[in-house]
Amino acid sequence: MTGPDPHATASRPCAEAALPLLGSPDPWPGYAALLARPGLHYEQAEHTYYAARHSDVHQGLRHPDLAVGFPFRATRQLFGPTAIDLDAPRHRPARQQVSWFTTRHMPTWNQTAVIPVIDDLIERAATDTPLDVIKTFAQPLPTRVICHILGLPDHEWPWIWKQLRPVIGHIADQRTGMQAALASRDILADRLRHAVRTGVPHGSLLQRLCANAPPDSAVDRTADPIRTALLLLAAGTETTAAAIGNLLWCLQHHPHTWDEVANGTIPAEAAVTESLRLHPPLHSTVRFARRDLTLGDTAIPKGARVQLLLAAANRDPARIGASPSWNPHRSAQAHHAFGGGPHACVGAQLALTELQFLLTALTQRFELAGPTHPASRFRAGPFHYPTELPVRLIPRTTPA
Template sequence: MDVAAAVATLLSPGAGRDPYPAYAALRSAGPIVGHGGAFFVSGYEPADAILRDPIMRTYDSTLLDQHFDDWRDNRGVALFVDSMLRQNPPNHTRMRRLASGVFTARRVGRLRPVIEAQVGDALDELAAHAQDGVVDVMTHLAYPLPIAVICALLGVPPEDRAQFRRLAEALTAVLEVRFSESEAIAAHAAAKELEAYFEALISIRRQDPRDDLVTALAAAHEAGGDKLTADELLGNLALLLVAGFETTTNLLGNGLRLLLQRPELANRLRADPEFAPAVVEETLRYDPPVQLTERFAGEDRVVAGLPVPAGAELILFLGAANRDPHRFTDPDRFDPDRPGNAPLSFGAGAHYCLGAPLARLEAQVALPALLRRFPQLAAAGEPERRNRLTLRGWAAQPVALGAATGASVEWAG
């Protein structure tokens, strides 16, 4: 497979099924290659440098105006543009500072007992939905658990959670490098529905403040000095909701699939919860829930010896960088004992994912708890991949539960 074929494969609708052969072909041509007017990055070192370079810009409104003059007509696109995901300094700096002030390590740390309790409840529900001992672990664990956790953090009432998988599935299509007209229409409708929901919840929280992110960010909107506009408030709430569970859902699904294919590692994790951080970090490297991101060169740059002109688009394949043999020994082997493991799965630099500690914590609690509760857990048929590359994961993953032990997750603390 040459560069042209690799790029065509990775930009095709079915790229998410197995992008790794195309990544390897692209990387064999160099850590960064130019093709078709864009630059494609597969090497770890240049990807890390680009993510940390303040000259490299994310896809903000100014850049969208240059490429898609009608983007404002789609609320799915516009909603993310109003969030810190699609902002550059100084707006990104302001939004990030406000969000960081309420999305603190202390707040996330306080969620551990909540996560442990919700994992226990989710495992009960998983068993309750099994038919002849078989259940889809994505529908009945990997989606509802992260939704419950991020909703607890945001302050979304439990009775409202059921709608968010549907809305996120539609909305996140616009984060792909390519998406269809039908997906754009669905994303627009989902964004409008999500905006209406948050507008109503913000109104409630202004009358009845709580210790949650909706209350805190609404207060930031109304504060003097650095503050969020009304559109930025909605955009960042939508981002925190969607990013808060979509990536974790994929992390849980990808991690479980890898463990079910490696019974010796599953048994080790079942017996030793202290092994969980290493398993989660290697899952993030080996099959990351976010496979790519984009940047634009704000000035002329030389990246890994290749001249990149100002205004050029760079597509960073994080999944490829995480398997760069110049950074990781034997990169195509799943090895939780790998030393110096530092994948780029949550990005790097100013846009490093705020929710990374929360996603890691959820997976570190949930995966060993699932294996301990169901010691005979096994795959039950072929899983179904989502038709996405940016947010790569499983749509369905049937498992046979076997006999349950009835163990709680208190040991995971």
């Protein structure tokens, strides 16, 4: 005699002929449509379940039977098994290798990397004409910071950013650019290996990662320290660059918030948090069902691919109320900009620090002249931010 079917009362997924505009430069109408429907959406062409509601995404990020590990996942193919795509019990020791951005470590990184880079970028910023804040702040800040933290020369950041483009491109769209991504990965791995062999600064993260490794394996391009450093290079640049671009886009369209941060009406943290909720840098993350399960009220079969729509969940009316629009005064609400559960972003504290310190420094030094013209377009895909954003910053005669 068999027991009751645990999925007998679960609803079938909501299926449509085509998924509405997800992954496009303007996915928001599609997210709103999914949030208005019951259950999960099943996309037959992609053999994928899409979770949009906050409760479903929250549960999915923590569900023990929704795995991150998958042999053909882009990050696994590029970096080998790392904390980003290992499940328990292998996940915990792997995560410890990249847990260098807790509150215990942040004062060191702030003083040696974050604050000096922000000060230098602001000093270099031209203010007589509109400047593209994507190229001026969003791209160099996280790249230079992670270079400082790893122990790589600061002047190499443009080269590193360029080498990462094929890697990030393949992660964003696994259907394209595999060979170019592998080639760039190998070039970056060789650069890291050379840095270790010729000596990196004492106390740098690359030195710490290699400190306890056997001398031969520490400089092998496939060794754990090199793979971990590669992961940190990729993860520590793109999402933070996207978050900076989105934050400045929000403030360009809501200049009163800039003034509120400058005069202390609201803390920089409030504006950063609202920007991350409304325009997160990463819009989705994928999981795989290890067995038959139920997510929310939808039955999901073993082996199914489940896309958790972080950006949609952040705007769920059931969580935040009827209006998802910009409101940095709203009561603090948990958002999924950094994922959640055991695979929550290990660099979240570093990213938050970069965002908050940058915003504080900018509002103290400059007035925002208002929009020059809208962002030309937003990048399509899981990483979502403006490709360019001209802003005019006017130096304050007296610091705020």
